[in-house]
Amino acid sequence: MIEYTKCSSNNECVEIIKNAVRNKELxxxxxxxxxxxxGRAASKLTEGERFVIIKQDGAIIIHRPIGYSPVNWQPxxxxxxxxxxxxxxxxxxxxxxxxxxxxxxxxxxxxxxxGKLVDQGEFVMYMDEHEIRDILYENPExxxxxxxxxxxxxxxxxxxADLFGIDKNNVPVIIEIKRISASRDAVLQLFNYVKIYENxxxxxxxxxxxxxxxxxxAIESIHKLGLEYKEINLQLLWKYKxxxxxxxxxxxxxxxxxx
Amino acid sequence: MIEYTKCSSNNECVEIIKNAVRNKELxxxxxxxxxxxxGRAASKLTEGERFVIIKQDGAIIIHRPIGYSPVNWQPxxxxxxxxxxxxxxxxxxxxxxxxxxxxxxxxxxxxxxxGKLVDQGEFVMYMDEHEIRDILYENPExxxxxxxxxxxxxxxxxxxADLFGIDKNNVPVIIEIKRISASRDAVLQLFNYVKIYENxxxxxxxxxxxxxxxxxxAIESIHKLGLEYKEINLQLLWKYKxxxxxxxxxxxxxxxxxx
DNA sequence: CGTGCCAGGTGCCAT
DNA sequence: ATGGCACTTGGCACG
Numbered sequence: 001m002i003e004y005t006k007c008s009s010n011n012e013c014v015e016i017i018k019n020a021v022r023n024k025e026l027x028x029x030x031x032x033x034x035x036x037x038x039g040r041a042a043s044k045l046t047e048g049e050r051f052v053i054i055k056q057d058g059a060i061i062i063h064r065p066i067g068y069s070p071v072n073w074q075p076x077x078x079x080x081x082x083x084x085x086x087x088x089x090x091x092x093x094x095x096x097x098x099x100x101x102x103x104x105x106x107x108x109x110x111x112x113x114x115g116k117l118v119d120q121g122e123f124v125m126y127m128d129e130h131e132i133r134d135i136l137y138e139n140p141e142x143x144x145x146x147x148x149x150x151x152x153x154x155x156x157x158x159x160x161a162d163l164f165g166i167d168k169n170n171v172p173v174i175i176e177i178k179r180i181s182a183s184r185d186a187v188l189q190l191f192n193y194v195k196i197y198e199n200x201x202x203x204x205x206x207x208x209x210x211x212x213x214x215x216x217x218a219i220e221s222i223h224k225l226g227l228e229y230k231e232i233n234l235q236l237l238w239k240y241k242x243x244x245x246x247x248x249x250x251x252x253x254x255x256x257x258x259x
Numbered sequence: 260m261i262e263y264t265k266c267s268s269n270n271e272c273v274e275i276i277k278n279a280v281r282n283k284e285l286x287x288x289x290x291x292x293x294x295x296x297x298g299r300a301a302s303k304l305t306e307g308e309r310f311v312i313i314k315q316d317g318a319i320i321i322h323r324p325i326g327y328s329p330v331n332w333q334p335x336x337x338x339x340x341x342x343x344x345x346x347x348x349x350x351x352x353x354x355x356x357x358x359x360x361x362x363x364x365x366x367x368x369x370x371x372x373x374g375k376l377v378d379q380g381e382f383v384m385y386m387d388e389h390e391i392r393d394i395l396y397e398n399p400e401x402x403x404x405x406x407x408x409x410x411x412x413x414x415x416x417x418x419x420a421d422l423f424g425i426d427k428n429n430v431p432v433i434i435e436i437k438r439i440s441a442s443r444d445a446v447l448q449l450f451n452y453v454k455i456y457e458n459x460x461x462x463x464x465x466x467x468x469x470x471x472x473x474x475x476x477a478i479e480s481i482h483k484l485g486l487e488y489k490e491i492n493l494q495l496l497w498k499y500k501x502x503x504x505x506x507x508x509x510x511x512x513x514x515x516x517x518x
Numbered sequence: 519c520g521t522g523c524c525a526g527g528t529g530c531c532a533t
Numbered sequence: 534a535t536g537g538c539a540c541t542t543g544g545c546a547c548g
Contacts, residue, residue, distance in 0.1 A: 129538090
């Protein structure tokens with residue numbers, strides 16, 4: 001299923017890697033290498049000990065021993081080439097659109113993992129922006145009393161307003177939602193929609209930024225631009241979500257998975 | 260340096276992982292697992308074959324056999340816990356600020372890689388936004404004839420204008436740079452700086468968006484907001500960069516590394 | 519610390 | 534394919 005090999009020669013390494021890649025196996029190479037990259041930008045990494053992951057779809061990820069982020073990578077690549085040259089094992093990964101190339105030069109390979117992993121698991125994310133939007137869509141009173149939501153993801157100009165509704169005085173309301181913290185960027189986004197809507201319809205809508213919290217400069221900009229903001233409580237939303245799940249009969253399933 | 264172990268029992272696995280983590284070794288666990296995450300959001304991943312990377316600084320990355328992106332992760336974590344429970348090896352990674360927890364439940368472990376990697380290599384990125392800004396700072400004629408740049412990263416309001424200068428008619432110019440493609444977001448960013456500058460000084464500055472290319476809606480917004488844009492050629496900038504490196508005497512070093 | 523902003527961002531979905 | 538936008542964004546620099 002998963003095999004580990006300490007190769008005795010570069011030639012053997014090349015063969016093992018080539019075979020593994022051809023068979024679309026997960027392959028991880030541990031060794032001392034340098035890495036060059038050229039494409040949208042360009043980078044150089046001088047010698048050190050790293051590991052290179054080649055995934056079953058050809059994605060390549062090069063990790064240093066520290067840190068979350070890979071130092072170099074290549075998404076599911078069209079061409080992977082492995083050769084020996086000048087006493088080094090050279091791995092080349094070429095992607096078109098955008099045209100980008102990663103070169104890994106191994107001066108030494110300590111070992112190679114390879115094998116096929118089977119993963120049919122289902123991944124579900126909760127409480128992302130999409131879900132928050134849906135909860136607010138179904139419970140507009142969480143934003144404001146008497147608010148009626150008309151549309152989700154309403155196209156305005158070239159963009160999309162998260163929610164669009166009408167308040168109790170029949171004034172149109174454009175709502176921009178941020179999942180965590182709303183900064184000035186979000187205010188500008190909202191302002192843009194409000195301006196475009198006003199230009200197009202001649203009616204000045206309200207603009208409400210909805211988020212669990214706001215940077216000080218966001219609030220400053222909100223006031224300056226004549227917009228509004230509403231703080232929401234994620235815990236409360238979570239309760240509404242669970243209530244909704246009971247209504248939709250999916251909570252039992254959720255709890256079952258929880259077990 | 261790097262060791263691979265096929266464990267015969269959960270207990271043995273727990274011991275190996277615990278030791279490796281305690282010794283700050285790079286550890287990779289191959290096995291069948293489910294993963295839960297709770298923090299800024301929450302997620303569930305049902306059973307499948309994956310590998311879990313524990314880096315030497317405690318960062319945790321969980322990869323499925325396909326794709327560039329990890330399915331779950333934890334940046335350099337404060338607490339990593341490994342125990343056996345209900346016939347499973349349970350790995351818990353806890354991070355504070357923000358408070359987030361990842362749980363990995365292994366029903367089966369195929370093998371464990373662990374060992375210390377030494378990586379003192381130097382990583383250099385070329386032609387990122389910072390470098391482009393520096394080249395334009397030193398060669399303002401690439402943007403416009405007669406333009407004099409006064410300041411890099413000029414604080415305006417709560418943000419920073421990439422470049423600030425004076426044109427040949429002594430009109431102040433605020434410049435926003437994008438490395439690849441400028442979209443409406445960048446226009447709004449620039450517009451924000453122009454507005455704030457005008458409010459503060461009473462002088463209406465020009466605003467120029469500089470990028471290799473522009474989305475159509477960006478150009479539309481530029482016109483609507485009375486801003487300007489200037490297309491730059493990265494190839495040309497690259498030549499200026501190399502010319503600068505010759506002047507600075509670093510090209511030889513660059514070529515030496517290239518060899 | 520938070521705030522701002524870039525990133526070879528990546529990924530997802532829309533037209 | 535291009536565009537718009539969220540992301541458990543992560544990462545860095547600066548006040």
